[in-house]
Amino acid sequence: MSEAISRRDFIKVTTSIIGGIIGAAIGVPAVYYLIDPALREGAKEAWIPIGKLENMEIGKPYPFSFTRVQVNGWERTSTTRGGFVIRNSEDPNDLLILNSRCTHLACTVNWSETDQVYLCPCHDAKFSKEGEVLDGPPPRPLDRYAEFRVNEEGMLEIFYQEG
């Protein structure tokens, strides 16, 4: 065997090398392209302003709602959520924030000033001002937004998490 490589082997080697480079130049981006959605982090949580504290009467449920827009690829879905703020005293931390989504099958409950209860239009459930189940099929009290804060402008914000 001579040391010099043959023309044949030279072509074989250069073809494999160039082929490998082209393959990698397309292959690596292709893998990223494929797994791109798995590498994204959606904004699943946020502080959401729901109203000025000074506008919320003490003792009377203050209704609020907000809309979250989710972008998945070229599709946008928006979900509307809402609830009630119940202030117990002038103390800005002495309050309760209920989610207005019924714990039975997720209809939206409304505050009835006359009956002093939240009424669910779907299966006639009744919840007390603090969200306890008084009547109807719901298995548990209304959910609460447990984390909240009041910013410098007196705006009440809740911490919202997807799901």
Add this chain to the structure above:
Amino acid sequence: MWKKIFDWLDERLGLNDLYNTLLDRPEPRGNWWNTLGSASLFLFVLQGLTGIFLTIYYTPSPDHAYDSIQYIMEGVAFGWLIRGIHHWGASLMVLVVFIHMLRVFVTASYKYPRELTWFIGIGLLLATIGMGFTGYLLPWNQRSYWATTVGTQIAGTAPLIGEFILKALRGGPDLSALTLQRFFSAHIWIIPAILMALIGIHLYLIIKHGESHFPKKDE
């Protein structure tokens, strides 16, 4: 060790025989024009691969086609690259296939015993153009919409059955969701299947007959 594994496989699969008949065939004196068929084949494979990747995000519906392409271009990592290759590869493939045909014509390689190779080749050229035509509509933008409107109209001018052809292509009298859907189906299933079958026969014939030598002055 590797040699043993290779020998074992070779004994059963005939790897060396395959290599010798498929890749180590005798060729006439080297000529770059003779590589255009292989270049067409390479482009076909490349279009196939990038096309498969595009279907991961592309949606063939009038509501979403445009947005999904927009998303591929701006939202997905390297989407611009995958689509760019597919987009420019399409034009390049038509060009390369066409020049390949010209070289076969110029060297008179379509003569006995390669008439069938030539006829199959005509099918390949038409199918390649068909890929371009059906693919052009898929982004569902103004340009592709009107190009398809005009293209199908031209097909509709055929005597007697023109109207029928127009409706069959469009899936109705006008361009609609049905048009987009059937163009998509043609683009990713029907025409590629035809192309693959034709390429298979084409390559079989080339291996069977070997490549034609360059014609001499007195031939």
